[in-house]
Amino acid sequence: MSQPLKYLGQGLAYALFAVVLGYFSTSPEYAHLPADSALLKLSFNHAAQRKKPCHERTDEEMAKLAKNMRIRKDCPRERSDVVVELEMDGKQLYHVVLHPPGLSHDGAASIYRRLPVPAGPHRFVARLKDMEGGDFSFVHEENITLGAGKVMVIDFKADVPGAPGFMFKS
Amino acid sequence: MRKYLQNLLLRLENAFNAPFGQALNPWYHLGAITFYLFWIVVVSGVYLYIFYRTGVDEAYQSVERLTHDQWYAGGVMRSLHRYASDGIVVTMLLHMLRNFITGRFHSFRWFSWVSGVFLIWLVYTCGINGYWMVWDRLAQFIAVGTAEWFDWMPLFSQPLARNFLVQGDVNDRFFALLSFAHITIPLVLLLFMWIHTKRMNHAETNPPLRLAVGTLLMLLALSLVKPALSHAHADLALLPDVIRLDWFYLAPYPLLYIWSPGAVWVLVGGITALLLLVPWLFRPRTRPAVAEVHLDNCNGCARCAADCPYSAIVMHPRQDGRPHQLQPVVDPDLCASCGICVGACPSSMPFRSNELVSGIELPDQELATLRAGIDRTLAVLHGDARVMVFGCDCAYDVHALQSEGVAALSLPCIGMLPPAFIDYVLRDARVDGVMVAGCREGDCQYRLGIRWTELRLARQRVPHLRQRVPLQRIEFCWAGIQDDERARAELGTLRARVAQLPREIIMEEDSREHERQSGDKNQPD
Numbered sequence: 214m215s216q217p218l219k220y221l222g223q224g225l226a227y228a229l230f231a232v233v234l235g236y237f238s239t240s241p242e243y244a245h246l247p248a249d250s251a252l253l254k255l256s257f258n259h260a261a262q263r264k265k266p267c268h269e270r271t272d273e274e275m276a277k278l279a280k281n282m283r284i285r286k287d288c289p290r291e292r293s294d295v296v297v298e299l300e301m302d303g304k305q306l307y308h309v310v311l312h313p314p315g316l317s318h319d320g321a322a323s324i325y326r327r328l329p330v331p332a333g334p335h336r337f338v339a340r341l342k343d344m345e346g347g348d349f350s351f352v353h354e355e356n357i358t359l360g361a362g363k364v365m366v367i368d369f370k371a372d373v374p375g376a377p378g379f380m381f382k383s
Numbered sequence: 384m385r386k387y388l389q390n391l392l393l394r395l396e397n398a399f400n401a402p403f404g405q406a407l408n409p410w411y412h413l414g415a416i417t418f419y420l421f422w423i424v425v426v427s428g429v430y431l432y433i434f435y436r437t438g439v440d441e442a443y444q445s446v447e448r449l450t451h452d453q454w455y456a457g458g459v460m461r462s463l464h465r466y467a468s469d470g471i472v473v474t475m476l477l478h479m480l481r482n483f484i485t486g487r488f489h490s491f492r493w494f495s496w497v498s499g500v501f502l503i504w505l506v507y508t509c510g511i512n513g514y515w516m517v518w519d520r521l522a523q524f525i526a527v528g529t530a531e532w533f534d535w536m537p538l539f540s541q542p543l544a545r546n547f548l549v550q551g552d553v554n555d556r557f558f559a560l561l562s563f564a565h566i567t568i569p570l571v572l573l574l575f576m577w578i579h580t581k582r583m584n585h586a587e588t589n590p591p592l593r594l595a596v597g598t599l600l601m602l603l604a605l606s607l608v609k610p611a612l613s614h615a616h617a618d619l620a621l622l623p624d625v626i627r628l629d630w631f632y633l634a635p636y637p638l639l640y641i642w643s644p645g646a647v648w649v650l651v652g653g654i655t656a657l658l659l660l661v662p663w664l665f666r667p668r669t670r671p672a673v674a675e676v677h678l679d680n681c682n683g684c685a686r687c688a689a690d691c692p693y694s695a696i697v698m699h700p701r702q703d704g705r706p707h708q709l710q711p712v713v714d715p716d717l718c719a720s721c722g723i724c725v726g727a728c729p730s731s732m733p734f735r736s737n738e739l740v741s742g743i744e745l746p747d748q749e750l751a752t753l754r755a756g757i758d759r760t761l762a763v764l765h766g767d768a769r770v771m772v773f774g775c776d777c778a779y780d781v782h783a784l785q786s787e788g789v790a791a792l793s794l795p796c797i798g799m800l801p802p803a804f805i806d807y808v809l810r811d812a813r814v815d816g817v818m819v820a821g822c823r824e825g826d827c828q829y830r831l832g833i834r835w836t837e838l839r840l841a842r843q844r845v846p847h848l849r850q851r852v853p854l855q856r857i858e859f860c861w862a863g864i865q866d867d868e869r870a871r872a873e874l875g876t877l878r879a880r881v882a883q884l885p886r887e888i889i890m891e892e893d894s895r896e897h898e899r900q901s902g903d904k905n906q907p908d
């Protein structure tokens with residue numbers, strides 16, 4: 214191979230490397246979700262009510278305990294499951310039962326869930342139950358118009374003074 | 384399957400040999416090019432660091448200022464940083480693939496292979512960490528994606544992804560942490576790169592200068608033609624819509640959503656586990672015997688240790704009571720059975736009339752047996768231009784060249800050939816020429832065989848080829864398995880040349896030189 218041809222060959226090899234690097238560093242483009250979608254992110258951290266309420270131990274019960282364990286108030290640590298439902302335009306979008314974590318099942322339940330939905334006006338209803346028996350203790354309804362490409366976070370806080378419950382942040 | 388891939392690779396490499404020549408063929412220097420690209424990333428990264436600000440807004444804005452306000456410096460540095468990082472992925476993966484195809488991963492090489500697998504994780508961690516620092520929509524996409532990916536494993540009390548829910552969740556301190564990580568992880572990578580090459584003697588960590596210059600020029604040109612740019616500023620209230628993904632580093636991210644985070648863990652974990660097992664899954668059933676030291680013939684000169692490509696020989700204090708300070712000890716786990724140590728030993732001297740045993744030998748290829756074989760074949764050679772071809776089992780099969788005028792001997796590596804054997808066959812005009820053949824230049828299966836052979840025959844590395852041996856009777860031929868045409872052409876050239884030379888080979892005895900070489904106790908370099 215003559216010298217100029219060799220240089221040409223080397224140039225082509227470098228050019229090929231450059232084209233591969235230049236192209237795949239940005240292409241092909243990736244569309245995360247269809248253009249007319251929005252995304253709901255249901256996420257919160259919540260410690261449910263205890264399964265059994267605290268109660269005062271009777272003298273009989275106290276006597277059965279070792280001396281150093283004799284505390285009058287008995288609070289079982291185990292918490293209830295957290296049940297969450299999300300409805301969009303009258304149809305159930307998501308339903309989940311969150312078990313309390315931890316060896317004694319006494320931790321705060323956490324959730325992070327992505328739910329892609331079509332953009333546009335929607336009626337959302339979120340419900341949460343965090344005690345044994347009974348109905349949903351927290352319900353939040355709202356009409357929201359979700360723009361295309363918007364993210365709406367559905368958070369829940371039981372300890373916000375005045376307005377405990379769900380928060381729709383869009 | 385591997386044979387098929389091997390053929391394909393050889394063809395591809397051959398195509399590169401034409402313009403680059405064997406010595407500069409980039410395929411033979413992929414590990415060194417990866418090292419070099421790492422240094423480009425470090426230098427450009429230091430420049431970027433000077434201007435980078437840690438903060439939710441400042442991070443993005445400082446990168447924008449670098450890119451646009453000083454496009455000629457900061458912008459170019461940013462692009463170099465990106466493209467050299469991408470290049471690392473390409474050359475690293477090709478280096479891995481090539482080592483797999485050429486069977487360079489099992490036995491004594493397991494450590495290089497396994498440490499290489501850790502390097503893949505570290506390289507990816509560095510790259511992904513780097514993309515977070517820009518805090519644009521792409522960074523947002525991979526930050527959230529990474530958190531969602533890790534959340535699949537029940538490691539954290541709260542989902543990590545909750546840290547990226549709304550604007551304001553991410554604070555300035557987060558960027559201080561990111562930039563700290565972006566110094567620490569590359570340092571760990573460098574440490575592992577050092578560990579990766581630690582077991583190799585004279586590891587090639589710098590590519591040939593011309594390749595280095597060519598690569599830098601290519602990256603500079605690419606940086607000017609297609610500068611690295613950011614996406615819009617991250618906004619957690621918005622979906623990162625259409626993303627210009629860097630597929631070299633971020634290809635698994637779309638799979639998180641097409642499949643699921645769990646499936647991506649299975650994929651990545653599965654590939655890692657498979658790669659880690661490769662040295663044991665695909666190892667050959669038998670392993671040739673490792674080198675054996677014969678202290679009776681060893682003066683402890685340490686040349687074998689200096690020439691061993693895998694640092695398998697260590698010099699220990701002498702144990703046999705002979706008046707030498709040191710003796711070589713072979714670590715069987717590291718020994719490649721290439722025989723390069725035999726070629727380095729001054730006792731590998733075929734002229735001895737007594738029993739030929741060298742200071743270090745391969746039990747499967749004892750020098751005495753090789754010498755006897757040579758004597759037998761040379762006795763029946765005839766014709767005008769008789770040639771002895773010394774070849775290597777990993778390269779072109781020199782037996783294919785045998786004819787009534789050509790004898791061939793294949794060694795595990797051409798580096799096993801003691802220079803004195805060339806002297807031996809040319810003496811008394813038993814042959815008219817010698818061809819020294821081995822793997823393609825730059826691609827020695829045992830890394831240093833060709834290099835040491837060339838230096839020994841050029842009388843630049845001990846043991847030297849004796850001065851009395853006429854160099855015009857020697858031809859080198861660095862040819863791969865497929866290079867039949869080339870090997871025959873080189874042999875033809877040599878035979879034509881020696882046919883012109885007088886039959887009588889003038890070899891003036893220089894006994895002093897012989898003594899100097901075999902008795903030389905100087906430590907080699």
Ligand code: HEM
Pocket residue numbers: 413414415417418475478479482487488492495496497498499500502503506576579580583585586587588658828829830
């Ligand atoms: C940052 C990434 C990497 C760098 C900078 C790197 C660099 C190097 C260098 C400089 C050598 C010595 C070459 C020589 O002197 O002959 C080498 C050898 C080797 N590398 Fe890597 N490497 C990387 C990744 C990998 C990976 C991912 C693998 C495989 C999983 C791998 C497997 C090997 C093996 C098996 C050898 C020994 C080859 C032989 O004995 O001939 N390397 N590497």
